[in-house]
Amino acid sequence: MNDLLQDFRAERGLAMTAKNDGDDRMDPEQGGGAPPPPAPDNRMSEFFEEVAEVKNVLASIRRNLHKLQDAHEESKLVTRADSFKALKERMESDIDEVSRLAHGIKTRLEQLDKKNEANRSLPGCGEGSSTDRTRVSITATLKKKLKELMAEFQTLRQRFNDDYREVVKRRYFTGAILLFWYLIFLDMAVLVEAQGEMLDNIETQVSRAVDHVQSGTNALQKAKASQKSTRKWMCCAIIILLIIIIIIVVSVLKPWRTGKA
Missing domain, CATH: 1.20.58.70 (Methane Monooxygenase Hydroxylase; Chain G, domain 1)
Structure with a gap:
């Protein structure tokens, strides 16, 4: 709190210095110069x-x-x-x-x-x-x-x-x-x-915010784990399907009989 007080007083001191400098630069006879700053x-x-x-x-x-x-x-x-x-x-x-x-x-x-x-x-x-x-x-x-x-x-x-x-x-x-x-x-x-x-x-609001962030992090980790598991099973299914297709193709074409003929 003391820092806030000092910062505010420093700002006011600079403002008052700028005001005095502006007044010194004004020509009282001509009435020119910049307008005075607002009161503190x-x-x-x-x-x-x-x-x-x-x-x-x-x-x-x-x-x-x-x-x-x-x-x-x-x-x-x-x-x-x-x-x-x-x-x-x-x-x-x-x-x-x-x-x-x-x-x-x-x-x-x-x-x-x-x-x-x-x-x-x-x-x-x-x-x-x-x-x-x-x-x-x-x-x-x-x-x-x-x-x-x-x-x-x-x-x-x-x-x-x-x-x-x-x-x-x-x-x-x-x-x-x-x-x-x-x-x-x-x-x-x-x-x-x-x-x-x-x-x-x-303090209650901050605690709730921390809980929500933690819940989101846990959910994201679960989603990543589920995605990895899904990809693994998909790869396994594709491999099994390819094996089945190869077996069917081989059974239909029977290349060994063609060679004998």
Whole structure:
């Protein structure tokens, strides 16, 4: 995705340089020279600004995940109830923050999809154009990153559950923590499933295409084998037929009797 951003910015830099060179060559008194090029596409600039903001939020989610992992490891060493309670509250705050950020990114990505759809109505930005492919590719990459983060979140939830089963006898309020986390992560699971539908559909279509190609290859090999077998039997039949004809001709003509006569 960074390469796409750099390519687009390089193209814009070349366009702006060409514009400045053209302006320098024009004679302001005569009003001659080539017409100025069109203004830069502000929509793509806004798009890349939104992408940068989404990437920053994704980085914040990852930092919160690391904080949760560190807090979880710390909780294994805490023995005092008041210290554990403070640690629990801190972890709950981090979980709330991750949930809020994830829902915010989900909304932003939905808005990007709508803007991508609307952008196709502009001249030169229709479906399949370089601009449309850039926008769709970057948006899909952001969705994939969000899905990966949520998958890490689910893995972390499973680790929490497994570890806290061992200490549930010593900490009576662990059950409430697990219930709270379960509800949060259940909501995250729904979010991951919704964001991953598009990528899963793409993978399914690719898998089906591979199956169709493999089936065609197998059918072609069977056809070649059948053709070879048919030719072999045809040759055998022709040879047998020639032998029969020779026998009949010899029987009718009886050349040995003619020689004796």
